[in-house]
Amino acid sequence: MKTENKVSRRDFLEKMTPATLGILAGGGIKQSARAHDHATGVTAPQASAAEEKKFVPVMITPFGTDLKIDYDNVSRVIDFYLAAGAKGFFANCLSSEMYFLNDQERIDLTRHVVKRVKGKVPVVSTGSFGDSLADKALFAKKIEDTGVDGVILISSHFARPNESDEVLMENFEQFFALTGNMKLGTYECPSPYKRILSPEVFKFLVSNRNLIYHKDTTEDLGKIEEKLAVSKGTQMELYNAHSATALKSLQRGGKGMSPISGNFYPEIHTWLCQNADNPSKSEDANWIQGEITRMEPLISRAYPLSAKYFLKKRGLPVELTCRANSKVITPEQQQVLDTAHSTFTGWCDRLGIQVVKG
Secondary structure (H helix, E strand, C coil): HHHHHHHHHHHHHHHHHHHHCCCCCCCCCCCCCCCEEEEEEEECCCCHHHHCCEEEECCCCCCCCCCCCCCHHHHHHHHHHCCCCCEEEEEHHHHHHHHHCHHHHHHHHHHHHHHHHHHCEEEEEEEECCCCCCHHHHCCCCCCCCCCEEEEEHHHHHHCCCCCHHHHHHHHHHHHHHCCCCEEECCCCCCCCCCCEEEEEEHHCCCCCCEEEEEEEECCCCHHHHHHHCCCCCCCCCECHHHHHHHHHHHHCCCCEHHHHHHCCCHHHHHHHHHHHHHHHHHHHHHHHHHHHHHHHHHHCCCCCHHHHHHHHHHCCCCCCCCCCCCCCHHHHHEEEEEHHHHHHHHHHCCCCCCCCC
Protein backbone atom coordinates (compact mmCIF):
# COMPACT_ATOMS: atom_id res chain seq x y z
CA MET A 1 0.00 0.00 0.00
CA LYS A 2 1.36 3.43 -0.91
CA THR A 3 2.12 5.98 1.82
CA GLU A 4 -0.41 8.47 0.52
CA ASN A 5 -3.16 5.85 0.85
CA LYS A 6 -2.24 5.20 4.45
CA VAL A 7 -2.31 8.88 5.32
CA SER A 8 -5.59 9.29 3.48
CA ARG A 9 -7.18 6.47 5.45
CA ARG A 10 -5.93 7.86 8.77
CA ASP A 11 -7.28 11.32 7.94
CA PHE A 12 -10.59 9.73 7.04
CA LEU A 13 -10.77 7.70 10.24
CA GLU A 14 -9.96 10.68 12.44
CA LYS A 15 -13.06 12.40 11.09
CA MET A 16 -15.28 9.39 11.65
CA THR A 17 -17.78 9.34 14.51
CA PRO A 18 -20.75 7.05 15.06
CA ALA A 19 -23.00 9.82 13.78
CA THR A 20 -21.03 10.40 10.59
CA LEU A 21 -20.92 6.69 9.91
CA GLY A 22 -24.62 6.98 9.20
CA ILE A 23 -25.34 3.49 10.52
CA LEU A 24 -28.32 2.78 12.72
CA ALA A 25 -28.02 0.76 15.90
CA GLY A 26 -29.40 -2.75 15.75
CA GLY A 27 -28.01 -3.40 12.30
CA GLY A 28 -25.54 -6.01 13.48
CA ILE A 29 -26.06 -9.76 13.70
CA LYS A 30 -29.69 -10.26 12.92
CA GLN A 31 -31.96 -11.59 15.62
CA SER A 32 -34.64 -14.06 14.65
CA ALA A 33 -38.17 -12.70 14.93
CA ARG A 34 -39.12 -15.96 16.60
CA ALA A 35 -38.53 -15.62 20.36
CA HIS A 36 -36.94 -18.58 22.10
CA ASP A 37 -38.41 -19.85 25.37
CA HIS A 38 -35.82 -20.73 27.98
CA ALA A 39 -36.05 -22.26 31.42
CA THR A 40 -34.23 -19.73 33.54
CA GLY A 41 -37.34 -18.65 35.40
CA VAL A 42 -36.24 -15.02 35.14
CA THR A 43 -38.65 -12.11 34.90
CA ALA A 44 -36.88 -9.05 33.52
CA PRO A 45 -37.93 -5.75 31.98
CA GLN A 46 -38.72 -6.07 28.28
CA ALA A 47 -36.11 -4.58 25.95
CA SER A 48 -36.23 -3.80 22.27
CA ALA A 49 -34.13 -5.90 19.91
CA ALA A 50 -31.57 -3.10 19.74
CA GLU A 51 -31.33 -2.91 23.55
CA GLU A 52 -31.36 -6.61 24.34
CA LYS A 53 -28.20 -7.97 25.93
CA LYS A 54 -27.25 -11.43 24.71
CA PHE A 55 -25.34 -14.38 26.10
CA VAL A 56 -23.47 -16.06 23.23
CA PRO A 57 -21.65 -19.26 24.22
CA VAL A 58 -18.21 -20.08 22.83
CA MET A 59 -19.08 -23.66 22.06
CA ILE A 60 -17.12 -26.68 23.20
CA THR A 61 -16.81 -29.63 20.81
CA PRO A 62 -17.81 -33.04 22.21
CA PHE A 63 -15.60 -35.85 20.93
CA GLY A 64 -16.10 -39.59 21.19
CA THR A 65 -13.51 -41.91 22.71
CA ASP A 66 -12.15 -42.23 19.16
CA LEU A 67 -11.60 -38.43 19.15
CA LYS A 68 -14.03 -37.98 16.28
CA ILE A 69 -16.64 -35.21 16.63
CA ASP A 70 -19.70 -36.60 18.39
CA TYR A 71 -22.47 -34.81 16.50
CA ASP A 72 -25.27 -36.31 18.59
CA ASN A 73 -23.75 -34.69 21.66
CA VAL A 74 -23.07 -31.48 19.74
CA SER A 75 -26.85 -31.33 19.24
CA ARG A 76 -27.51 -32.02 22.92
CA VAL A 77 -25.13 -29.24 23.95
CA ILE A 78 -26.83 -26.81 21.54
CA ASP A 79 -30.24 -27.66 22.98
CA PHE A 80 -28.86 -27.22 26.48
CA TYR A 81 -27.48 -23.76 25.66
CA LEU A 82 -30.79 -22.73 24.12
CA ALA A 83 -32.75 -23.94 27.13
CA ALA A 84 -30.41 -21.88 29.32
CA GLY A 85 -31.21 -18.71 27.37
CA ALA A 86 -28.45 -18.44 24.76
CA LYS A 87 -29.18 -15.74 22.17
CA GLY A 88 -26.51 -16.80 19.69
CA PHE A 89 -23.67 -19.26 19.13
CA PHE A 90 -19.97 -18.91 18.38
CA ALA A 91 -19.07 -22.21 16.73
CA ASN A 92 -15.56 -23.17 15.64
CA CYS A 93 -13.76 -20.97 18.16
CA LEU A 94 -10.84 -21.57 20.54
CA SER A 95 -13.15 -23.31 23.05
CA SER A 96 -14.23 -25.58 20.18
CA GLU A 97 -10.59 -26.70 19.82
CA MET A 98 -10.60 -25.19 16.33
CA TYR A 99 -6.81 -25.44 16.00
CA PHE A 100 -7.13 -29.20 16.46
CA LEU A 101 -9.76 -29.57 13.71
CA ASN A 102 -9.00 -29.82 10.00
CA ASP A 103 -10.70 -27.51 7.52
CA GLN A 104 -13.43 -29.97 6.60
CA GLU A 105 -14.24 -30.59 10.27
CA ARG A 106 -14.45 -26.83 10.88
CA ILE A 107 -16.92 -26.53 8.01
CA ASP A 108 -18.95 -29.62 8.97
CA LEU A 109 -19.15 -28.59 12.63
CA THR A 110 -20.32 -25.10 11.71
CA ARG A 111 -22.92 -26.44 9.28
CA HIS A 112 -24.24 -28.83 11.94
CA VAL A 113 -24.68 -25.99 14.44
CA VAL A 114 -26.51 -23.85 11.86
CA LYS A 115 -28.86 -26.71 10.95
CA ARG A 116 -29.58 -27.61 14.56
CA VAL A 117 -30.29 -24.02 15.58
CA LYS A 118 -32.71 -23.62 12.64
CA GLY A 119 -32.63 -19.84 12.69
CA LYS A 120 -33.76 -19.49 16.32
CA VAL A 121 -30.68 -17.38 17.09
CA PRO A 122 -27.66 -16.16 15.09
CA VAL A 123 -24.55 -18.29 14.57
CA VAL A 124 -21.01 -17.07 13.87
CA SER A 125 -17.91 -19.13 13.10
CA THR A 126 -14.20 -18.53 12.56
CA GLY A 127 -13.28 -18.32 8.89
CA SER A 128 -9.79 -16.80 8.66
CA PHE A 129 -7.78 -20.00 8.20
CA GLY A 130 -5.28 -20.22 5.35
CA ASP A 131 -1.68 -19.32 4.58
CA SER A 132 -2.37 -16.38 2.26
CA LEU A 133 -5.07 -13.73 2.20
CA ALA A 134 -6.50 -15.43 -0.88
CA ASP A 135 -6.60 -18.77 0.98
CA LYS A 136 -8.29 -17.09 3.94
CA ALA A 137 -10.91 -15.55 1.66
CA LEU A 138 -11.64 -18.91 0.03
CA PHE A 139 -12.09 -20.60 3.40
CA ALA A 140 -14.21 -17.74 4.70
CA LYS A 141 -16.53 -18.25 1.73
CA LYS A 142 -16.90 -21.93 2.64
CA ILE A 143 -17.84 -20.96 6.19
CA GLU A 144 -20.29 -18.37 4.87
CA ASP A 145 -21.89 -21.04 2.69
CA THR A 146 -22.84 -23.05 5.81
CA GLY A 147 -25.47 -20.37 6.51
CA VAL A 148 -23.79 -18.50 9.36
CA ASP A 149 -24.80 -14.94 10.20
CA GLY A 150 -21.19 -13.79 10.40
CA VAL A 151 -17.70 -15.06 9.55
CA ILE A 152 -15.20 -14.31 12.31
CA LEU A 153 -11.65 -13.12 11.64
CA ILE A 154 -8.88 -13.78 14.17
CA SER A 155 -6.99 -10.51 14.56
CA SER A 156 -3.62 -12.26 14.88
CA HIS A 157 -4.21 -14.08 11.57
CA PHE A 158 -3.71 -10.78 9.72
CA ALA A 159 -0.37 -9.49 11.04
CA ARG A 160 2.71 -10.87 12.76
CA PRO A 161 3.48 -9.78 16.35
CA ASN A 162 6.17 -7.35 15.20
CA GLU A 163 4.06 -5.81 12.41
CA SER A 164 2.33 -2.48 12.80
CA ASP A 165 -1.34 -1.57 12.85
CA GLU A 166 -0.83 -0.14 9.36
CA VAL A 167 0.11 -3.60 8.11
CA LEU A 168 -2.87 -5.10 9.94
CA MET A 169 -5.30 -2.62 8.35
CA GLU A 170 -3.74 -3.07 4.93
CA ASN A 171 -4.18 -6.84 5.15
CA PHE A 172 -7.75 -6.45 6.37
CA GLU A 173 -8.43 -4.12 3.44
CA GLN A 174 -7.10 -6.63 0.93
CA PHE A 175 -9.18 -9.38 2.54
CA PHE A 176 -12.34 -7.23 2.40
CA ALA A 177 -11.74 -6.65 -1.31
CA LEU A 178 -11.69 -10.42 -1.81
CA THR A 179 -14.86 -11.13 0.21
CA GLY A 180 -17.25 -8.44 -1.04
CA ASN A 181 -20.38 -8.05 1.09
CA MET A 182 -19.70 -10.98 3.40
CA LYS A 183 -20.86 -10.25 6.97
CA LEU A 184 -17.81 -10.39 9.21
CA GLY A 185 -16.65 -10.10 12.79
CA THR A 186 -13.38 -9.95 14.70
CA TYR A 187 -12.00 -11.96 17.60
CA GLU A 188 -8.92 -11.10 19.68
CA CYS A 189 -8.13 -14.79 20.08
CA PRO A 190 -5.18 -15.58 22.41
CA SER A 191 -3.77 -17.95 19.77
CA PRO A 192 -1.53 -17.84 17.76
CA TYR A 193 -0.93 -14.68 19.81
CA LYS A 194 -3.29 -12.10 21.29
CA ARG A 195 -3.59 -9.10 18.95
CA ILE A 196 -5.61 -6.42 20.75
CA LEU A 197 -7.28 -4.02 18.34
CA SER A 198 -6.28 -0.42 18.92
CA PRO A 199 -8.91 2.37 18.78
CA GLU A 200 -7.60 3.35 15.34
CA VAL A 201 -7.91 -0.18 13.96
CA PHE A 202 -11.32 -0.61 15.55
CA LYS A 203 -12.50 2.68 14.04
CA PHE A 204 -11.29 1.45 10.65
CA LEU A 205 -13.25 -1.79 11.07
CA VAL A 206 -16.42 -0.10 12.28
CA SER A 207 -16.37 2.15 9.21
CA ASN A 208 -16.99 -1.00 7.12
CA ARG A 209 -20.70 -1.81 7.34
CA ASN A 210 -20.01 -5.51 6.83
CA LEU A 211 -18.23 -5.69 10.19
CA ILE A 212 -21.00 -6.57 12.64
CA TYR A 213 -19.44 -8.51 15.54
CA HIS A 214 -16.46 -8.18 17.86
CA LYS A 215 -15.40 -10.58 20.59
CA ASP A 216 -13.23 -8.63 23.01
CA THR A 217 -10.53 -10.28 25.10
CA THR A 218 -8.66 -7.23 26.42
CA GLU A 219 -9.69 -7.94 30.05
CA ASP A 220 -9.40 -4.16 30.41
CA LEU A 221 -12.54 -2.11 31.01
CA GLY A 222 -10.86 1.09 29.81
CA LYS A 223 -10.02 -0.49 26.44
CA ILE A 224 -13.54 -1.93 26.20
CA GLU A 225 -14.96 1.54 26.84
CA GLU A 226 -12.78 2.96 24.05
CA LYS A 227 -14.21 0.42 21.61
CA LEU A 228 -17.76 1.04 22.80
CA ALA A 229 -17.30 4.78 22.24
CA VAL A 230 -16.21 4.07 18.66
CA SER A 231 -19.04 1.61 17.92
CA LYS A 232 -21.88 3.44 19.67
CA GLY A 233 -24.82 3.86 17.33
CA THR A 234 -23.28 1.64 14.64
CA GLN A 235 -23.82 -1.87 13.35
CA MET A 236 -20.91 -3.30 15.37
CA GLU A 237 -21.87 -5.44 18.39
CA LEU A 238 -19.28 -6.00 21.14
CA TYR A 239 -19.27 -9.21 23.16
CA ASN A 240 -17.01 -9.36 26.20
CA ALA A 241 -15.09 -12.58 26.87
CA HIS A 242 -13.94 -11.49 30.33
CA SER A 243 -16.16 -12.56 33.21
CA ALA A 244 -14.62 -10.11 35.69
CA THR A 245 -15.74 -7.08 33.64
CA ALA A 246 -19.07 -8.60 32.55
CA LEU A 247 -21.50 -6.37 34.42
CA LYS A 248 -19.74 -3.06 33.77
CA SER A 249 -19.23 -3.79 30.08
CA LEU A 250 -22.94 -4.57 29.71
CA GLN A 251 -23.90 -1.40 31.57
CA ARG A 252 -21.59 0.70 29.40
CA GLY A 253 -23.14 -0.48 26.15
CA GLY A 254 -21.69 -3.91 25.42
CA LYS A 255 -24.07 -6.07 23.41
CA GLY A 256 -23.47 -9.20 25.41
CA MET A 257 -21.23 -11.80 27.02
CA SER A 258 -19.20 -14.62 25.52
CA PRO A 259 -16.94 -16.01 28.31
CA ILE A 260 -15.65 -19.54 28.82
CA SER A 261 -17.65 -19.73 32.06
CA GLY A 262 -20.77 -19.80 29.87
CA ASN A 263 -19.86 -23.44 29.23
CA PHE A 264 -20.29 -24.16 32.93
CA TYR A 265 -23.29 -22.09 34.05
CA PRO A 266 -24.94 -20.40 31.06
CA GLU A 267 -28.05 -19.56 33.12
CA ILE A 268 -25.98 -17.15 35.20
CA HIS A 269 -24.81 -15.19 32.17
CA THR A 270 -28.32 -15.12 30.76
CA TRP A 271 -29.56 -13.69 34.06
CA LEU A 272 -26.79 -11.09 34.10
CA CYS A 273 -27.52 -10.01 30.53
CA GLN A 274 -31.22 -9.66 31.35
CA ASN A 275 -30.69 -7.73 34.59
CA ALA A 276 -27.54 -5.65 34.09
CA ASP A 277 -29.63 -2.49 33.65
CA ASN A 278 -32.43 -3.46 36.04
CA PRO A 279 -32.26 -1.11 39.09
CA SER A 280 -34.32 -3.48 41.20
CA LYS A 281 -31.69 -6.22 40.68
CA SER A 282 -28.55 -4.11 41.12
CA GLU A 283 -27.61 -5.62 44.50
CA ASP A 284 -27.94 -9.16 43.15
CA ALA A 285 -26.11 -8.22 39.94
CA ASN A 286 -23.13 -6.83 41.85
CA TRP A 287 -23.11 -9.88 44.11
CA ILE A 288 -23.14 -12.43 41.27
CA GLN A 289 -20.48 -10.43 39.43
CA GLY A 290 -18.21 -10.87 42.42
CA GLU A 291 -19.02 -14.58 42.59
CA ILE A 292 -18.24 -15.35 38.94
CA THR A 293 -15.04 -13.29 39.17
CA ARG A 294 -13.93 -15.38 42.15
CA MET A 295 -14.84 -18.64 40.43
CA GLU A 296 -13.22 -17.97 37.04
CA PRO A 297 -9.60 -18.95 37.84
CA LEU A 298 -10.81 -22.13 39.54
CA ILE A 299 -12.91 -23.52 36.69
CA SER A 300 -10.49 -22.48 33.94
CA ARG A 301 -7.78 -24.95 34.95
CA ALA A 302 -7.51 -27.75 32.36
CA TYR A 303 -10.06 -25.99 30.14
CA PRO A 304 -11.88 -27.07 27.95
CA LEU A 305 -11.76 -30.51 29.59
CA SER A 306 -12.92 -28.91 32.84
CA ALA A 307 -16.03 -27.62 31.05
CA LYS A 308 -16.80 -31.09 29.72
CA TYR A 309 -16.45 -32.52 33.22
CA PHE A 310 -18.82 -29.85 34.56
CA LEU A 311 -21.39 -30.44 31.80
CA LYS A 312 -21.20 -34.18 32.38
CA LYS A 313 -21.91 -33.51 36.06
CA ARG A 314 -24.89 -31.48 34.90
CA GLY A 315 -26.28 -34.48 33.02
CA LEU A 316 -24.93 -34.12 29.49
CA PRO A 317 -23.47 -37.43 28.23
CA VAL A 318 -20.24 -35.92 26.91
CA GLU A 319 -17.01 -37.91 26.98
CA LEU A 320 -14.06 -36.49 28.92
CA THR A 321 -11.96 -36.36 25.76
CA CYS A 322 -10.16 -33.44 24.12
CA ARG A 323 -7.80 -32.99 21.22
CA ALA A 324 -6.32 -29.95 22.94
CA ASN A 325 -3.46 -30.20 25.42
CA SER A 326 -5.58 -30.77 28.54
CA LYS A 327 -6.05 -34.53 28.68
CA VAL A 328 -6.75 -35.34 32.34
CA ILE A 329 -8.73 -33.84 35.20
CA THR A 330 -6.76 -34.50 38.38
CA PRO A 331 -8.59 -35.66 41.51
CA GLU A 332 -7.83 -32.28 43.07
CA GLN A 333 -9.41 -30.42 40.14
CA GLN A 334 -12.43 -32.75 40.22
CA GLN A 335 -12.96 -31.70 43.83
CA VAL A 336 -12.72 -28.02 42.83
CA LEU A 337 -15.28 -28.53 40.06
CA ASP A 338 -17.60 -30.55 42.30
CA THR A 339 -17.54 -27.70 44.83
CA ALA A 340 -18.09 -25.17 42.03
CA HIS A 341 -21.17 -27.11 40.92
CA SER A 342 -22.65 -26.95 44.43
CA THR A 343 -21.84 -23.23 44.57
CA PHE A 344 -23.56 -22.69 41.21
CA THR A 345 -26.79 -24.32 42.37
CA GLY A 346 -26.68 -22.04 45.42
CA TRP A 347 -26.40 -19.02 43.13
CA CYS A 348 -29.47 -20.16 41.26
CA ASP A 349 -31.42 -20.59 44.49
CA ARG A 350 -30.62 -17.02 45.55
CA LEU A 351 -31.39 -15.50 42.14
CA GLY A 352 -34.55 -17.56 41.53
CA ILE A 353 -33.11 -19.26 38.44
CA GLN A 354 -34.36 -22.65 37.35
CA VAL A 355 -31.37 -24.93 36.70
CA VAL A 356 -31.50 -26.48 33.22
CA LYS A 357 -31.16 -30.27 33.19
CA GLY A 358 -28.64 -31.74 30.79
